[in-house]
Amino acid sequence: MTAHALYQPEDRELDLSSLSTTDHGLVRSLVGRIGPGDRVLICLEPDDAERDELYVEERHGRYYAVHFEGGQHVVALESDEHKRQKEYWHRAAEDAGYRSDTGLGTGTGTVLDVAIHGPVRTGVELRRSDVTARAAALNTSGAHRAGWLPLWFSDADRTPKWFHRIPSVGCNRIPWDDLPPRRAATATGLRLVHAARCTTENFPRCFDRKRRPCGGYHPLLRPWRGVTVDDVAEMVPAGEAVPLRTPERWVYVVPRFGLAHYQQLTGGLGAYLPDAAPAPVERRVRSAGRSWPACRGCGRDMFLVREDRELCENCKPMMRDPL
Structure with a gap:
């Protein structure tokens, strides 16, 4: 079972299932040093309404973050695949002419896997598919408060629960045993905005909530194909690709002019602003x-x-x- 936890002394979020070598050493050093009420390591999982404290223990050479009330999370090092994905995004950003950092703390408790310093400061998060939508919202809100546009990336075969609940991009399934060549990763999950007449063929229900098709024009979102992850690493920090939010709170990355087109068709809807994670x-x-x-x-x-x-x-x- 994976988990995100807050390391209270530094007000910093840790992904316990994918720790850097430094943070793994930090967590290992907490074995036998945390007692109830110390508030050193706090679980951030959404099902943990009381934000339970965690302590760290070692068993047969493996480490676990354990709830005092029961339950545990595996403590593991960052995988080689995760490292290469960070390197791919970092290289793509540098190729686009932007300064890029890895493992950058935002000062609001979150750490960006890749921070791209463009006109739009973009924080790329390489996240696992088992992260819940609520945990994603917590992280996204923290990064946004620090002045970063969060962009979550997944190459998982299974669509994560957070995908399209926050700015998201996927990619085609490619091996990460070695660093892939430039432009080898094709971006998925992006959208183009088209104007379509309101008919039963285009919309199951009128966009304006009318009972019958109105015959007017509404926005229709279709896949944006032929874009690589390298393109995304250039366009999002440049403001040429932006997040769009639908009335149903789905979030898609679209071309900048696509958002303007959507707003013309909807009377100004579509602007994206991260939500705080919904309370239970x-x-x-x-x-x-x-x-x-x-x-x-x-x-x-x-x-x-x-x-x-x-x-x-x-x-x-x-x-x-x-x-």
Whole structure:
């Protein structure tokens, strides 16, 4: 089980499953030195509502971060694959003419895998597919508060839960046994914005929430093909590729003019601003033993619930995202 934890003395986030050699030595040094109430290592996983403390123990040469209340997380070194992915992004940024750093602390508890110092300061996060959407939101908010545009990268075959919940980019499946050649990684998950007439062929439901197709023009998002990861490392820091957020809170990286086109078609929608990670939703226990989350707006029970949704249908009607 992987986890992100806050090392309180330095106010710094650690990915316990992918530690640098220095941070792995730091965590190893905590064996036998943490007691209840010391608040040295704090679990940041979303299911840990109380932010449980962790202590470190060694068993047969392996290290674990253990909850005082039970449960544990494996402590492991950063993989060679992770190192080469960082090197690939770092090289691509340098080739584009930007200064780039690896392992840069933001001062808000997060550490950027690759920091690209362009007109738009971009922090690339090379994250595992098992990171939850809530943990991703926490990290993204911290980087944004420090003045960085976070961009999360995954080459996993399985789509991570956080993909398109924050600015994200994937790539084609390539081996990372050695550093791949320049432009070998094809970017995936990017979108282009097109204007399409509101018909049943283009939209399952009218973008403006009308019951029938209105016949007008709405934005339709389609894959942006032929772009490499090297291109992304150049375009995002230059502001030529930007995040777009739909009314359903999906986030896509699109061309800068694509965002302008989307806003023209929607009356100004589409601007992206990271959310703070949603707090655990309060649930009311009903007499039959079943519970429902309470709406943050009116306080009524929410019988139709989607991930990260805090307002009921009356307070904020749901909209379908364009296909």
